[in-house]
Amino acid sequence: MPELAEVEFYRKEWDPGLGQAIGRVHLHPGARIFRDTDPKAIRRELKGRKFVASFTHGKNLLFQFSEGRWLGGHLGMTGKLHTATASYRPEKHDHLVLFGEKTALVFTDPRMFGRITLDRTSGPRKFPGWWEALPPAILSKEFTKEFVACYLERHPKTPIKTLLLNQDAFPGIGNWMADEICWRIRLHPATPSGKLLEGGAPFPPKLWKALRLLCRQSFRVIGDGWKTPPNSWLFNHRWKDGGRCPHNECGAELKRAELRGRRTCWCPRCQSE
DNA sequence: ACCCCTGTTCGGCG
DNA sequence: CCGCCGAACAGGGG
Numbered sequence: 001m002p003e004l005a006e007v008e009f010y011r012k013e014w015d016p017g018l019g020q021a022i023g024r025v026h027l028h029p030g031a032r033i034f035r036d037t038d039p040k041a042i043r044r045e046l047k048g049r050k051f052v053a054s055f056t057h058g059k060n061l062l063f064q065f066s067e068g069r070w071l072g073g074h075l076g077m078t079g080k081l082h083t084a085t086a087s088y089r090p091e092k093h094d095h096l097v098l099f100g101e102k103t104a105l106v107f108t109d110p111r112m113f114g115r116i117t118l119d120r121t122s123g124p125r126k127f128p129g130w131w132e133a134l135p136p137a138i139l140s141k142e143f144t145k146e147f148v149a150c151y152l153e154r155h156p157k158t159p160i161k162t163l164l165l166n167q168d169a170f171p172g173i174g175n176w177m178a179d180e181i182c183w184r185i186r187l188h189p190a191t192p193s194g195k196l197l198e199g200g201a202p203f204p205p206k207l208w209k210a211l212r213l214l215c216r217q218s219f220r221v222i223g224d225g226w227k228t229p230p231n232s233w234l235f236n237h238r239w240k241d242g243g244r245c246p247h248n249e250c251g252a253e254l255k256r257a258e259l260r261g262r263r264t265c266w267c268p269r270c271q272s273e
Numbered sequence: 274a275c276c277c278c279t280g281t282t283c284g285g286c287g
Numbered sequence: 288c289c290g291c292c293g294a295a296c297a298g299g300g301g
Contacts, residue, residue, distance in 0.1 A: 111297050175279045
């Protein structure tokens with residue numbers, strides 16, 4: 001499930017464990033989740049260290065522990081985080097559980113497309129290197145119209161929706177957000193991205209604004225308590241059979257098809273090709 | 274049983 | 288070397 005604001009929601013799920021020292025660490029050592037990380041090292045490095053802060057960047061999570069220890073995370077398709085009581089009994093798909101004095105921080109992911117990493121920093125460098133190297137977050141100052149325009153220019157033939165899914169340019173955007181943006185700016189998802197640069201505009205202001213607006217709205221609606229988005233969004237209609245376009249005075253039946261390997265939903269009336 | 278899936282990575286191909 | 292594309296990963300839910 002998790003895209004931008006959902007990842008932020010899950011980040012906060014571990015907040016009850018803030019300030020506590022890690023005691024016991026439960027691991028599923030063979031889980032694909034750990035990939036290039038040695039799970040035993042997580043136990044060794046985090047034991048006795050305090051959970052002090054957490055961050056998200058796009059779909060990436062970062063948990064800070066005392067003495068320069070860091071846990072990185074990605075939720076893949078089905079990853080989830082939650083906090084349980086210290087007496088929690090790990091379940092089948094709980095790949096990592098960090099027990100504190102009062103809480104258990106649980107990372108669960110049945111499909112195991114997610115990932116957990118471990119870092120250790122010392123001295124003046126505050127964050128792990130991979131974190132510092134992430135592309136500009138969509139709501140940051142560095143995410144400029146020019147940055148977007150340059151990116152589109154480099155891939156003029158790729159469908160705009162496909163480009164929106166690229167984490168190197170639009171960190172945090174996933175399938176539903178990409179569809180939502182195309183629908184809001186009334187652009188067919190298969191539109192070659194170069195087309196947005198036509199007509200003398202030095203940048204695609206509509207796309208840039210829609211991106212930033214949806215990110216802000218998502219953080220408010222989903223990132224904070226995971227409320228149901230309003231019916232004025234495409235979100236609530238896109239997978240319903242016979243779902244209709246929520247644009248005022250449209251109401252056309254939405255279309256669904258595969259685009260470059262991803263399920264895509266759009267309004268055939270509002271989003272002409 | 275069968276088909277679906279809010280993600281990423283890898284190998285093949287042109 | 289690059290862009291594009293489908294498959295693979297793995298399990299639960301409808």
